[in-house]
Amino acid sequence: MREIVVISGKGGTGKTTVSAAFAHLAENSIVCDLDVDAPDLHILLDPQVQSAAPFMGGSEAVIRREACVDCGRCAQLCAFEAVRLRDGRHEVDPLRCEGCGVCVKLCPQQAIDFPEGHCGDWFVSETRFGPMVHAQLFPGKENSGKLVGLLKMEARRRAREQKRDVLLCDGSPGVGCPVIASLSGADAAVCVVEPTPSGRHDFARVADLCRHFRVPMAVIINKADLNDAEASAIEELCAEQGHTLLGRLPFDGAVTRAMVQKQALTETEGPLGDALREMWAKLMGMELGRSRGARA
Known part of the structure; x- marks a missing residue:
């Protein structure tokens, strides 16, 4: 099974547009949207939810009124000023609590609970x-x-059970925690880049991250015709650093029309769909992650 992650140095580069097209082209695959903070792949794929489950994440302090003697020790210890007096009693403001647990550990009366919070929901769905x-x-x-890790674990389990060829x-x-979790164990990353100075800078950061985790990277330059000089500079970087250039995509109003119709670009007629088909074929022809061992 090949595990491919589509990433970008910033939002709005066309990452989800490319992901939707590749999802259409991939045969015997399972799709996983790891952008849990602001997911939007479901808008194009229109998933029919089969199962849903809560995601329990960070803990927040809660004072048990019956055990608290209002000594004020928690208020003194809290670096985030999350403990306040209200009607003569101490309570924790959940909007200020950072879940550090200092008050829980050092409360003289052991009167503070630390339950996990309901941070979101995750789903298993069917799409076309x-x-x-x-x-x-x-x-x-x-x-x-943590939620990204949970999604990948579930997607891998289902891919193995259903004998899927591609995840x-x-x-x-960006390059933050969810991106690092997304790259963990991946066979390849596809980076969608915009041809601007900031886009080139963000691309360099993502490339460093992939290099650190030894994940081979392929590159798509989106809206390449808006700045040919920057697009050429990104191509030179790819050549210097050994990244596979899948190709360039031009700026085209067909993208907006496809989005409005909730379609992948490869479901429509036009040069963008043809270009993405060629890129997918080139990606599938790469040796992906063989040096780190193939997964069943």
């Missing part, structure tokens, strides 16, 4: 392109990396 595993983290909640993941933008 096959099974899909995805999630939605609630606004402001933490542990997106295609739509990753998060």
Whole structure:
């Protein structure tokens, strides 16, 4: 089974557009949306939810009124000023609590509980392109990396059980915790880049991350005709650093029309769909992750 993660140095580069097209082209695959903070692949794939489960993440302190003697020790210890007095009693403001657990450990009366919070929900669905595993983290909640790990574990399990050939993941933008979790164990990363100075800078950061985790990287330059000089500079970087250039995509209003119709670009007629088909074929022709050992 090949595990491919589509990533980008920033949001809005066209990562999900490419992911949807590849999901359409991939045969015998399972799709996984790992952008749990702001998922949008479901908009194009229109999944029919088969099962849903809560995601329990970061803990928050809760004072048990019956055990608390209002000594104020928790308020003195809290670095985030999350403990406050209300009507003469101490309570924890959940919007300020960072879940560090200091008050829980050092409360003289052991009067503070530390339950896990409901941080979001994750789903297993069916789409016209096959099974899909995805999630939605609630606004402001933490542990997106942990949720990404959970989704990948579930997607891999189902892929093995169903003997799927490809696990295609739509990753998060940037280089933070959820991206690191997305790259863990992947056979290849496809980086979608915009031809701008900031896009080239973000691309370099993502390339460093992939190099650190020894994940081979292929590159798609999106909207390449808007800045030919920057597109050429990115191509030179790919050649210097040994990344596979899958190709260039031009700026085209067909993308917006396809999005409005909830279609992948490869479901429509036009040069963009043809280009993405060629890129997918080139990606499938790469030796992916063989040096790190193939997974069954």
